[in-house]
Amino acid sequence: MAHASSHGSAGPAAPRTTFFLVMILVSALLATLAGLWLLWPSAGDVPDRVPNRAEGTSFVDVTIAGPADPATGSIPVELADGGTSRMQSPGPSVPLTEGDRITAVDISQVAQPGVDPLVFMDFQRELPIALLAVVYALVVLLVARWRGLAAMAGLGIAFVVLLGFTMPALLAGQDAFGVALVTSSLIMFVTLYLAHGLSARTSTALLGTLVGLALTAGIAAWASGAAQITGGTDEASAFLPSSAPAADLRGIALCGIVLAGLGVLNDVTITQASAVWELRAVAPAATRAELFTSAMRIGRDHIASTVYTIAFAYVGAALPLLMIVWLVDQSPLTALTSGEIAEEVVRTLVGSIGLVLAIPVTTAIATLTVPGPTTDLVGNAGLEPSSDPELMAPVSEAWAAQARASEA
Missing domain, CATH: 1.20.1640 (Multidrug efflux transporter AcrB transmembrane fold)
Known part of the structure; x- marks a missing residue:
């Protein structure tokens, strides 16, 4: 049967x-x-951590304000407080366009006279990466729900380890x-x-x-x-x-x-x-x-x-x-x-x-x-x-x- x-x-x-x-x-x-x-x-x-900048310098956030000077390569930038300054060109391997947000190193305290006071350090990527992280978390939560949340918590603990x-x-x-x-x-x-x-x-x-x-x-x-x-x-x-x-x-x-x-x-x-x-x-x-x-x-x-x-x-x-x-x-x-x-x-x-x-x-x-x-x-x-x-x-x-x- x-x-x-x-x-x-x-x-x-x-x-x-x-x-x-x-x-x-x-x-x-x-x-x-x-x-x-x-x-x-x-x-x-455990060895001491190495400073990420030289003594007498500091990091500043700037925005590219225009094209580089064709003769000197000097790039006009706008400071976070609304002021303006000049940054040394990082060269053709780092293409910069107007409006790019940059982290630069201020060497004005140690630089020779006549040298641009700012040096390119890196692009500011915090905002797009943060948006991607938020989208990733939302997608995982919507699809996997509590199990997805638990998986992300486990991933966080893994990085702590x-x-x-x-x-x-x-x-x-x-x-x-x-x-x-x-x-x-x-x-x-x-x-x-x-x-x-x-x-x-x-x-x-x-x-x-x-x-x-x-x-x-x-x-x-x-x-x-x-x-x-x-x-x-x-x-x-x-x-x-x-x-x-x-x-x-x-x-x-x-x-x-x-x-x-x-x-x-x-x-x-x-x-x-x-x-x-x-x-x-x-x-x-x-x-x-x-x-x-x-x-x-x-x-x-x-x-x-x-x-x-x-x-x-x-x-x-x-x-x-x-x-x-x-x-x-x-x-x-x-x-x-x-x-x-x-x-x-x-x-x-x-x-x-x-x-x-x-x-x-x-x-x-x-x-x-x-x-x-x-x-x-x-x-x-x-x-x-x-x-x-x-x-x-x-x-x-x-x-x-x-x-x-x-x-x-």
């Missing part, structure tokens, strides 16, 4: 499974907090491998539970994320050494050793490789954990092996799209550098294995390997954590587990077998 019913939640995990999951995660959290305590830098080890612990610890010369693991683990504990709630499903995704982080960190440690990633291929390499002598450029590069894939890794583990729970909800009679097979069909599609995401995120961020490399007459292999390009290639490959490995790991953990196969008292032979026959093939076979058994 068959009847139709709707499938809701897959239900809670078994008590014994929940106990083991909680014990593993509590142990991981305690290890993370212990690492945080051990690696927390003392105030004396980065600014309050990670950067001072790296500048103080603390072990970069440990700093990377502690930072990543702490951020994931906070952001996952804030955004997705305290549940077995979230805990499964968190455990899969932690395993993926450990794998990523291990591969990154090997790859950065084997590929001779020195961290000395950009402007920071010339500034950090003099301002923070204890900072290890190689270690900072390693930490950056681990942190780079954090967001994408979180994305795939949450997706896989949710997929297993939803599959169980629509197919309560499917075995764990059948759930794993069906969930991995989803995972394979996610792997393909995520690999593209990581690669194109780098291409977009490093487009000017890639264009310079393209202009140089050299083979593609030489370009990809030299300098800053090699560092980014290693970062992309390590992050991709880590997230690909995290998908089957998370799927396996989820299939072991989700409630086991069940049937109701009168059978479920008349129910359709899914409209996607390829995705649900193993589950559909289980339903068909159950239907034949109930008819017999």
Whole structure:
């Protein structure tokens, strides 16, 4: 006999499974907090912050009032109090037009007579960036509502961790491998539970994320050494050793490789954990092996799209550098294995390997954590587990077998 019913939640995990999951995660959290305590830098080890302007100078906000003088390059500007002054031209690489709002450095107290008293510092971007941030927050709140608000709160806490612990610890010369693991683990504990709630499903995704982080960190440690990633291929390499002598450029590069894939890794583990729970909800009679097979069909599609995401995120961020490399007459292999390009290639490959490995790991953990196969008292032979026959093939076979058994 068959009847139709709707499938809701897959239900809670078994008590014994929940106990083991909680014990593993509590142990991981305690290890993370212990690492945080051990690696927390003392105030004396953190280098002093470097002044952002020379003594005797000050910052002023000005507005470009007209074109530059063709003979001297001097640019007329309007001061915030309504007065006028002159600014030295920053050159053709910084195009300025009338009405642009600029932050300039006032060097009138230290400049030679006859020299324009203002020097270009940067554009004022506070207003457009603030508007973008407000629009972003509104869109997230309108679409995701309270969960979106929780996710943004988690993002804010993540930046607090980065600014309050990670950067001072790296500048103080603390072990970069440990700093990377502690930072990543702490951020994931906070952001996952804030955004997705305290549940077995979230805990499964968190455990899969932690395993993926450990794998990523291990591969990154090997790859950065084997590929001779020195961290000395950009402007920071010339500034950090003099301002923070204890900072290890190689270690900072390693930490950056681990942190780079954090967001994408979180994305795939949450997706896989949710997929297993939803599959169980629509197919309560499917075995764990059948759930794993069906969930991995989803995972394979996610792997393909995520690999593209990581690669194109780098291409977009490093487009000017890639264009310079393209202009140089050299083979593609030489370009990809030299300098800053090699560092980014290693970062992309390590992050991709880590997230690909995290998908089957998370799927396996989820299939072991989700409630086991069940049937109701009168059978479920008349129910359709899914409209996607390829995705649900193993589950559909289980339903068909159950239907034949109930008819017999």
